[in-house]
Amino acid sequence: MSKHKKNRNVGVVGVGMSVFSSHREEVNQPEMIFEAVAEALKNAGITMDDVDCVVHGNMELFEMVHQPDLWHTLGTGSRGKEVLRVTTGGTTGATLVCAADALVASGLHDIVLAIGFEKLQEGHTTGGITNMADPLWARQLQTGALTGMTAADMIEEFGEERAKKVSMRYRILMDENCMKNRKAHRRLGLTMDQADDLAVNSPALVGELRMIHMCSQSDGACAMIFASEEKAKQLCKRPAWIKDHITVHREEMFCIFGDAPYKTTMRYAAEKLFERNGVKNPVEEFDVFEMYDPSSWWATDWLREFLLLEGDQHLKMVENDEIAINGKLPINPSGGVIGSNPIGATAMVRVAEAAMQIMGTAGEHQVPHEVNKALASGFGGTMWTVLFILTSEVPQ
Amino acid sequence: MNKVGICAVAQGPFERNTWHERFQGMAMPVLESLLSQTGLDFAEDTGINVIVSCSDDVFDARTISDNGMTDVLGGHMRCEEKVAQDGIQAVYYASSIIMSGYTDVVLVLGHSKESQGQSRNMVTHLAFDPFYTRPVGLDFTAAAGLQARAYGKLSGVSEEELAEIVVRSRENAKRNPHTQDLAPVSMDDVLSSPMLADPIRQLHAYPVSDGVVGMIFASEERAKKLCKNPVWVTGLGNCMDGFFLGDRDIADNFALKKAAERAYKRAGITDPAKEIDIFEVSDHYAYQQPMWLEGLGLAETGKGPKFLAHGGKDRVNPSGGMLAGNPLMLGGLVRAAEAAVQLKNEAGDRQIPGVKKALAHGVMGPAGQFHGVAVLSKD
Numbered sequence: 001m002s003k004h005k006k007n008r009n010v011g012v013v014g015v016g017m018s019v020f021s022s023h024r025e026e027v028n029q030p031e032m033i034f035e036a037v038a039e040a041l042k043n044a045g046i047t048m049d050d051v052d053c054v055v056h057g058n059m060e061l062f063e064m065v066h067q068p069d070l071w072h073t074l075g076t077g078s079r080g081k082e083v084l085r086v087t088t089g090g091t092t093g094a095t096l097v098c099a100a101d102a103l104v105a106s107g108l109h110d111i112v113l114a115i116g117f118e119k120l121q122e123g124h125t126t127g128g129i130t131n132m133a134d135p136l137w138a139r140q141l142q143t144g145a146l147t148g149m150t151a152a153d154m155i156e157e158f159g160e161e162r163a164k165k166v167s168m169r170y171r172i173l174m175d176e177n178c179m180k181n182r183k184a185h186r187r188l189g190l191t192m193d194q195a196d197d198l199a200v201n202s203p204a205l206v207g208e209l210r211m212i213h214m215c216s217q218s219d220g221a222c223a224m225i226f227a228s229e230e231k232a233k234q235l236c237k238r239p240a241w242i243k244d245h246i247t248v249h250r251e252e253m254f255c256i257f258g259d260a261p262y263k264t265t266m267r268y269a270a271e272k273l274f275e276r277n278g279v280k281n282p283v284e285e286f287d288v289f290e291m292y293d294p295s296s297w298w299a300t301d302w303l304r305e306f307l308l309l310e311g312d313q314h315l316k317m318v319e320n321d322e323i324a325i326n327g328k329l330p331i332n333p334s335g336g337v338i339g340s341n342p343i344g345a346t347a348m349v350r351v352a353e354a355a356m357q358i359m360g361t362a363g364e365h366q367v368p369h370e371v372n373k374a375l376a377s378g379f380g381g382t383m384w385t386v387l388f389i390l391t392s393e394v395p396q
Numbered sequence: 397m398n399k400v401g402i403c404a405v406a407q408g409p410f411e412r413n414t415w416h417e418r419f420q421g422m423a424m425p426v427l428e429s430l431l432s433q434t435g436l437d438f439a440e441d442t443g444i445n446v447i448v449s450c451s452d453d454v455f456d457a458r459t460i461s462d463n464g465m466t467d468v469l470g471g472h473m474r475c476e477e478k479v480a481q482d483g484i485q486a487v488y489y490a491s492s493i494i495m496s497g498y499t500d501v502v503l504v505l506g507h508s509k510e511s512q513g514q515s516r517n518m519v520t521h522l523a524f525d526p527f528y529t530r531p532v533g534l535d536f537t538a539a540a541g542l543q544a545r546a547y548g549k550l551s552g553v554s555e556e557e558l559a560e561i562v563v564r565s566r567e568n569a570k571r572n573p574h575t576q577d578l579a580p581v582s583m584d585d586v587l588s589s590p591m592l593a594d595p596i597r598q599l600h601a602y603p604v605s606d607g608v609v610g611m612i613f614a615s616e617e618r619a620k621k622l623c624k625n626p627v628w629v630t631g632l633g634n635c636m637d638g639f640f641l642g643d644r645d646i647a648d649n650f651a652l653k654k655a656a657e658r659a660y661k662r663a664g665i666t667d668p669a670k671e672i673d674i675f676e677v678s679d680h681y682a683y684q685q686p687m688w689l690e691g692l693g694l695a696e697t698g699k700g701p702k703f704l705a706h707g708g709k710d711r712v713n714p715s716g717g718m719l720a721g722n723p724l725m726l727g728g729l730v731r732a733a734e735a736a737v738q739l740k741n742e743a744g745d746r747q748i749p750g751v752k753k754a755l756a757h758g759v760m761g762p763a764g765q766f767h768g769v770a771v772l773s774k775d
Contacts, residue, residue, distance in 0.1 A: 005498075006496050007496060059460065060454060060480065065522055067481065070761040082634050082635060084485055085480050087478050088477055089459070098477065102489070106491075131457075248473050249466055249474060249475065252467050253467050255472045257437070380460070
């Protein structure tokens, strides 16, 4: 039985993004998508004529447009093309990459353009996320994406002072990265000496989850161009290869088929993916990690899960600036989700940013050391994870 | 290209209003049937690890409509991905995953509960852009009305020919145990049926329905072990047309012709009318049946009604088609399921003898903006 062994290698040869902002009032949805598509085509050195298939995704209830790929044809350039539309909530952007990967690896297509977008200004984000919950059992309990439980857990495990300091340090490091990324939505110019102030004065959302810890809601689009090995080598000096990926969804309510392992999807995904790709020490082996970090509490906690760390190793990574852009394993040199969050694009932006780091096209937020192996994650639904390994070397 | 096999099919019942069951509950019997037909489970190495669902947030009135399905679909540390388009695209995506070599078994399951909405037209109205076409009040039915008029002018299809399509679909539906309980209708019933979107009459339109359909896809090696008579997906193709109706010639089948061309090329088919035995097409409205047949290359432009009259009708939609009642999102997926059942020779009273190749078709968007085609065959 052959599993996870693709028939053809797939490389990322071009990435494009719109500017991310709270209000892209000067453009409509197709126009905003067009910005990302045009940039991706330009970066890949191709035109729409070279594209075989267009993959599209977002969360349609946010903007209340039914089957938005129909209208967006105006911005995606998909008229006359083969298309596919996939959505999986917050992980949509990551699923779009998986779909593009399958469509190229299958041999059906040589060049696939994938587009994730969201224009959250046109909807009601927290209302939309609350509407995800089961109408009978859970909707009365759910408050969008806001939860302070991880903060409470971390405070209990590591003490209030240390946990809060680490969470704020992570937040400020991300803002420093955002300041290097001209596309990022929130570029606040925070400095480390503001940490104590912010920990007290930023409005509380739920418990110790404060406004400053939480991701933004943004308008924005991301486009990526995927090519078969042959085409990728022709088009790009240094493509970013999709080595492998894993999607781990959890049940919404309960597991009717017996025992599901009691583990976070982050750790489960990392264990499986690393095992089948021979990764023994992720902190040493990866050169950058673009992580879907919805809040700085989740982010710091998930570092332990994704990197298979124990005890307080993850806190030390933050305290010692090992996750900084010039650190041992830079996390989100782009500024991450805390900086920009157009939900249907967000998870794709993680993969796109990781690919840019390998391609060496990240500009001001390019990490200073050579990037040969990158990790990227998507998050969504009821604690779902998608995890990718990208490499500069052609996968064997 | 890796061969892709369909090992099991389960569907329905499709009902006018499944008020007594949530969509999760509706899906359970379909899932259980697929598992028992194949002996599969969700075990990590040997079972189902990749699931492609199909549904729509707006119809379900739930953000991330697949989230509510993860309890049923084995989303327990497994991969589940939702196709949010016509169900024929779930066939396309599931097949591509297997062709890519990433995994060797994919569960496909789509659900839709149109009865939950006050009006299906309110949902499809939201597919129009908020600046120009939504304020005009367009929905898919109104757009189809415009197309029906354009196609009528082109083909000269008569009221009687359209009525015959409806009467025949209802008769075929009687032999299909999965369809809703639709009373047979007479020619007169159709001819005097009230106008819905002139020239589309009420009885020309597919009835509102709820239902679930599922299939198991597998690699060639695995498919042969999972069932005795796998059906092979040999050709796939789809195409998107432009958005604004005014930018398109809505009678010319641009997208369907390209979709079919792609599927035939991949399947190595040069003469579809001769080589393919039956055609399951998504006819949301009666006029679409002859029109889509032209797009599929079975008849020249405007000659679809003639093709039906000269023997074609016995090879088109033995299931009853969309006019027998399948929800919008699932049209193409049910067509593929029906095509597979015919090839497996398991179609009971609606079985057409000697079917070796079958075509399934799905459509989405105003006046057929998007079309998808799958060609299936047996050994």
